[in-house]
Amino acid sequence: xxxxxxxxxxxxxxxxxxxxxxxxxxxxxxxxxxxxxxxxxxxxxxxxxxxxxxxxxxxxxxxxxxxxxxxxxxxxxxxxxxxxxxxxxxxxxxxxxxxxxxxxxxxxxxxxxxxxxxxxxxxxxxxxxxxxxxxxxxxxxxxxxxxxxxxxxxxxxxxxxxxxxxxxxxxxxxxxxxxxxxxxxxxxxxxxxxxxxxxxxxxxxxxxxxxxxxxxxxxxxxxxxxxxxxxxxxxxxxxxxxxxxxxxxxxxxxxxxxxxxxxxxxxxxxxxxxxxxxxxxxxxxxxxxxxxxxxxxxxxxxxxxxxxxxxxxxxxxxxxxxxxxxxxxxxxxxxxxxxxxxxxxxxxxxxxxxxxxxxxx
Numbered sequence: 001x002x003x004x005x006x007x008x009x010x011x012x013x014x015x016x017x018x019x020x021x022x023x024x025x026x027x028x029x030x031x032x033x034x035x036x037x038x039x040x041x042x043x044x045x046x047x048x049x050x051x052x053x054x055x056x057x058x059x060x061x062x063x064x065x066x067x068x069x070x071x072x073x074x075x076x077x078x079x080x081x082x083x084x085x086x087x088x089x090x091x092x093x094x095x096x097x098x099x100x101x102x103x104x105x106x107x108x109x110x111x112x113x114x115x116x117x118x119x120x121x122x123x124x125x126x127x128x129x130x131x132x133x134x135x136x137x138x139x140x141x142x143x144x145x146x147x148x149x150x151x152x153x154x155x156x157x158x159x160x161x162x163x164x165x166x167x168x169x170x171x172x173x174x175x176x177x178x179x180x181x182x183x184x185x186x187x188x189x190x191x192x193x194x195x196x197x198x199x200x201x202x203x204x205x206x207x208x209x210x211x212x213x214x215x216x217x218x219x220x221x222x223x224x225x226x227x228x229x230x231x232x233x234x235x236x237x238x239x240x241x242x243x244x245x246x247x248x249x250x251x252x253x254x255x256x257x258x259x260x261x262x263x264x265x266x267x268x269x270x271x272x273x274x275x276x277x278x279x280x281x282x283x284x285x286x287x288x289x290x291x292x293x294x295x296x297x298x299x300x301x302x303x304x305x306x307x308x309x310x311x312x313x314x315x316x317x318x319x320x321x322x323x324x325x326x327x328x329x330x331x332x333x334x335x336x337x338x339x340x341x342x343x344x345x346x347x348x349x350x351x352x353x354x355x356x357x358x359x360x361x
Contacts, residue, residue, distance in 0.1 A: 001293065003211050003212075003216050003311055006216075010310065010351060015150050015151075015352050016355040017152065018153070019154075019354040020356075024042075024043045024185050025042060025044065026355075026356045028040075028045065028357050029357070030359045030361065031322065031359070032361050033322055043357050046185070049302075052194065054195070055235060056189065056194060056195065056247045056249055057198065057236065058199075058249035059163075060168065061170055061171040061202050061252075062163075062170070063146070063169075063172065064169045066081055067082075068081075072106065072107065072109075073109070074101075078099035079097065079099065080097055081095055081097070081146065081172070091134050092129070094126050095128075097127050105118065110138070110142060114133065116132070145162075147353075148173065150352060165178070171204075172204060173203045175250045175253070177304050177357065180357050197236075198232070199226065199227065199253060201225070201253070201255065201287065204224050209312070210311040211311050219313065221289070225285070225286055225287075226284075226285070227284045228257065228259075233260060240279050247303070250306075254299075255291065255317075257280055258289055259287040259289045260279075262289065262298065270294060279299050280299050297321060303318070303359070309352065318337055321333070322360060
C-alpha cells in the first residue's frame with residue numbers, strides 16, 4: 001500500500017494554536033463506520049453516544065519537562081530534548097540536540113550540578129547521552145514541557161498540554177485525545193453508568209512523525225513502554241462479556257490495548273482467523289505494534305481521537321479502524337476517513353494536538 005494514499009492538504013490556518021476553553025467545548029465530529037454518516041456535536045455531548053455498561057479506557061501518561069537548555073565549554077548554546085530513558089536510574093538517555101559541534105565526546109553543562117556527555121551519534125541522528133546523575137530530579141527546575149513544533153503561538157499554562165487524569169511521568173508528547181475531558185464530563189458519564197479506566201503508554205516523538213517509506217508495510221515503527229494492569233484487563237474482558245463496548249481514548253491507548261490482545265498473547269496481529277472473544281491480557285513492556293489497513297481490531301469497539309498529521313502512522317491506524325466493517329475492501333476505511341477530514345475542513349474544525357475531536361463508532 002502506497003504511503004502517498006494517506007496524504008492530504010491542510011492549510012496552516014486549520015492547525016489549532018490555542019486549546020478550546022473550557023476543554024470540553026471543543027467540537028466533536030461523529031463518524032458512523034457502518035454507513036459513513038457524519039454528525040457535528042460538541043465534546044461535552046459525547047455521553048449521548050455512549051451507554052450504561054460501556055467502558056472508556058484512556059492513556060494516563062504524563063508529559064515530562066523534556067526540553068533542557070545548556071552550554072558547551074566554548075559557550076555555545078545547546079538544547080537537549082529527552083526522548084527515551086536507556087537505563088534503570090535515568091542517567092542514560094537517547095536525545096535530540098540542537099547546537100553546533102555536538103558529536104561524540106562533546107560535553108554540555110546544564111546546571112552547576114548536572115552535566116551531559118555525548119556518548120554516540122545514532123544512525124537516525126539522535127544522540128546517546130550520559131548525564132552526571134539521574135535527570136528526573138532536575139526536570140522540574142531545569143526542564144520545559146515541550147509543545148509540538150506546529151504550535152508556535154501558545155504562551156499559556158503548559159498544564160493545558162496535560163490530561164486532567166495524567167499520573168505517571170514518562171511521555172515527551174501528550175496523548176492528545178484525552179485533552180478534551182473535564183471533571184464535569186467524567187462525572188456526567190459516571191452518572192450514566194459509563195465506566196472509566198486507564199492504561200499507561202509513554203509517548204515518544206516518533207508517534208507523530210510522518211512515515212517516510214514509500215510503501216506502508218516497509219515502515220518500522222518505534223517501540224514505547226506500556227502497561228496494562230491485571231485489574232484493567234479484567235474489567236475490559238468483563239465489559240465484553242456483559243455486552244458493553246470498550247471505547248479507546250486515543251491512538252496510544254489503542255496500541256496498548258491491541259498489544260494486550262495480540263503481542264502479549266503471542267498472536268499474529270494480522271491473523272484474521274484468531275478467536276475474537278478473549279480480548280486482552282495484562283502485560284508490562286515495550287509495544288511496537290504498527291496498525292494499518294488490513295489489521296483486525298480485537299480489543300476496542302469505538303475510538304475517540306483527534307485529527308492527525310498526513311502520512312502519519314496514527315492516520316493509518318484510524319483508517320484501519322474505520323475499515324472494520326468490511327475487511328475485504330481495504331480502501332473503504334481510508335476513503336471514509338479522508339472524506340470526513342474534507343468535511344471537517346469545510347466545516348472549520350481545528351486540527352492536531354490542540355484541535356477538535358472525532359468519535360468513530
